[in-house]
Amino acid sequence: MAKLIYVTNVSLDGYIEDERGVFAWFPPDDEVFAFTTDLLRSVGTLLYGRRLYESMAVWETDAALAARSELMADFASVWQAADKVVYSTSLATVSTADTRLERRFDPTAVRELKAAASSDLTVGGANLATQAFQAGLVDECQLFVWPVVVGGGKPGLPNGMRADLELLDERRFRNGVVHLRYRPVGQ
Template identity: 80%
Template sequence: MAKLIYVTNVSLDGYIEDERGDFNLFPVDDEVFVCYTDIVRSAGTFLYGRRQYEAMAVWETNDALAAQSDLTADFANAWQAASKVVYSGSLSSASTADTTVERRFDPGAVKEMKATANSDLTIGGANLATQAFKAGLVDECQLFVLPVAVGGGKPGLPTGMRTDLDLVDERRFRNGVVHLRYRPREQEAPARSAQ
């Protein structure tokens, strides 16, 4: 069975965007960019909310991005190779190839995707990821923690629920970014009392 992996950038204080909705918190260097590309290349399907999809679709719709360097060309090719599923009640059609628009997040359909996929799936967008966490579908959480505190905005991890995580791996980059990989901890069922 394939894994569903939540991948996101977060500020040191835990936000994916600041109070103005800006998520370009700092320029990414080549070392971090190569790590992103490796994650993208390993996934066969990306699950996105509308805003996250629109931010990423430029890797297919704007040829100038891929033309900037060999690294950006590699990322664009990796991104375009995967299937995409966009969850949106307002998006009428997709601007990229191999993309399906779904009106609502269906945990059963995602569970089926995981069961039949040949490679891992990633999920992007905090609201969508929260739904997947609540449904118990997230198998791994990868955070790129940025060396900046923004003081408020949209949280990168679910609020209003507890999720215990085990650290699987960590990597420090020269520019101060830390890549953390976590796996949700299996919750033990409460012991039954003898009657």
């Protein structure tokens, strides 16, 4: 069975965006970018909430973005190769290929998707990830912790629930970012 992996960038104080809804508080870094691309290379399906999907869709809809560098072209290629499932009640249609729109998160359907998948899946977006955590679907949690404190905003991990995690791996990057890879205890 494929794993469902929650991958996100968080500030040192645990937020994916600040109080104004901004999540572009970290500078781009080639080393972290290449690592992220390699991580996604083994993923077959990306599960997104609407906001994250809309921000990531540019990797297919804006050719100029991929033309900026070989690293960006590689990421665009990897992102486009994956199937995407977008969960939204407000989005009318999707703008990218190999993308399916779902109106609600259905844990049973995601379990079936994991069971049928030949490669891992990621879940992105804190609200969607919270639903996956609550349903017991998250097999790994991978956090890119950035060396910045934003003081508040949207938490990167679920509130109101406990999840004991076992550290599987960590990596420190030259720019101060730390990648932490966990799995829920008992899985």
